[in-house]
Amino acid sequence: MDALTPFLVSNWLNLLALVWFLFCFKGYMNYARKQSYSHTCLASVLHLYRTEWMRRMLDREMRIADATVIANLERSVSFFASTTMLILAGLMTVLGSTEQAINIIDDIPFAYPATRQEWELKILLLIALFVYAFFKFTWSLRQYGFVSVMVGGAPTPAEQPSEQELQAHAARIAKMTSMAANNFNIGLRTYYFAMAVLGWFINPWIFMALSFGVVFVLYRREFKSSTLKTLMMSDGQ
Numbered sequence: 232m233d234a235l236t237p238f239l240v241s242n243w244l245n246l247l248a249l250v251w252f253l254f255c256f257k258g259y260m261n262y263a264r265k266q267s268y269s270h271t272c273l274a275s276v277l278h279l280y281r282t283e284w285m286r287r288m289l290d291r292e293m294r295i296a297d298a299t300v301i302a303n304l305e306r307s308v309s310f311f312a313s314t315t316m317l318i319l320a321g322l323m324t325v326l327g328s329t330e331q332a333i334n335i336i337d338d339i340p341f342a343y344p345a346t347r348q349e350w351e352l353k354i355l356l357l358i359a360l361f362v363y364a365f366f367k368f369t370w371s372l373r374q375y376g377f378v379s380v381m382v383g384g385a386p387t388p389a390e391q392p393s394e395q396e397l398q399a400h401a402a403r404i405a406k407m408t409s410m411a412a413n414n415f416n417i418g419l420r421t422y423y424f425a426m427a428v429l430g431w432f433i434n435p436w437i438f439m440a441l442s443f444g445v446v447f448v449l450y451r452r453e454f455k456s457s458t459l460k461t462l463m464m465s466d467g468q
Contacts, residue, residue, distance in 0.1 A: 245349065248435035249356075255442040256424050259449060260417065266454070273453045274413060276462045281412075282405040289397050292387055298379065301408075305375045308415050311422075312368035319361050326354050353431050360425045367418035374411035381407060420449060 267274040288297045381404045386392040392400075423445045431438035452458070 242349075244435045245431075248431060248438045251439045252424070252427065252431075252442045255446050259446045260420065263449070263453060270454070271459070271463065273456075273459055273462070274409070274416070276459065277412065278405065278409045280462070281408045282401055285401040285404045285408070286397065288382065288404075289385055289392075289401060290388060292389065294382060294385075297382055301375060301379055301382065304411075305372060308368055308371045308375065308411075308418075311415075311418060312365060312372060315361050315365040315368060315418075319358060319365070322354055322358050322361065326351060326358075350432075353428065356431075357425055357428050360421050360428065364418040364421040364425075367414045367421065371411045371414035371418065374407060374414065378404060378408050378411060423449060 263272070263274070266272060284297075288294055291297070381400075385400050385404065386396065424442070427438065427441035427445045430441040
C-alpha cells in the first residue's frame with residue numbers, strides 16, 4: 232500500500248482521464264443498446280426497414296438483387312476489418328519507436344510530460360480498442376454470411392408458404408441482419424473513441440474533453456440527426 236500511494240499521487244490525472252474514458256465508452260455502449268429497445272433511434276428504425284425488406288424479398292422469385300445488397304454490406308465491413316489490421320501493425324511499430332515519438336509530442340504546445348511507461352500504456356490502450364473493433368467487424372462479417380444462408384434457404388412464392396411462416400422467416404432474417412449491422416456499428420463507435428485516445432498523448436484534459444465530445448457526436452447522430460428524421464418520414468411526406 233505504501234508503494235501504491237506515490238504512484239496514485241503522481242498519476243492521479245492520467246488515472247482520472249482513463250476512468251472517465253472507460254465510463255464514456257462503456258456507458259454510451261450500454262445506453263445506446265438499451266435505448267434502442269424503447270426509443271426511436273437509427274438502430275430501431277433501420278430494423279423496421281430490414282423487416283420490410285425481408286418481407287418483400289420473400290415475395291420475389293429472383294433474389295439476385297437482395298444477394299447483391301448483402302454482398303455490398305459485407306464489403307463495407309471487410310474494408311474496416313482489413314484497415315484495422317493495418318492500424319494494429321502501425322501501432323506495434325510505434326510501440327517499438329517510443330523514444331522518437333515522445334520527442335515529437337514534447338514539441339507540441341500544452342503537451343503533458345509522459346514517461347516511457349505511460350506512453351506505452353497509452354499505445355496498449357489503442358491496441359486493445361482496435362483489437363476489440365476487429366473482433367466486432369469479423370463477427371459482423373460472419374453474421375452477414377449467415378444472412379446469405381438464411382436468404383438462400385427462405386421459401387419461394389411457388390411453395391405457397393402461409394402468412395405466419397412468411398412473417399416468421401422475415402423476422403428471423405431481419406433480426407440476424409440487424410445483429411450484423413449492430414456489431415459493425417459498435418466497431419465504428421470504437422474507431423470514434425480511439426480518436427479521442429489520441430488526445431491523451433498531448434494532455435489528459437484534452438483526452439477527457441474528446442471522450443465527452445465523441446459521446447455527444449454519437450448521441451446526436453443516432454438519436455437526433457436529420458438522417459433519423461428522414462428515415463422516419465412516411466410515404467406521404
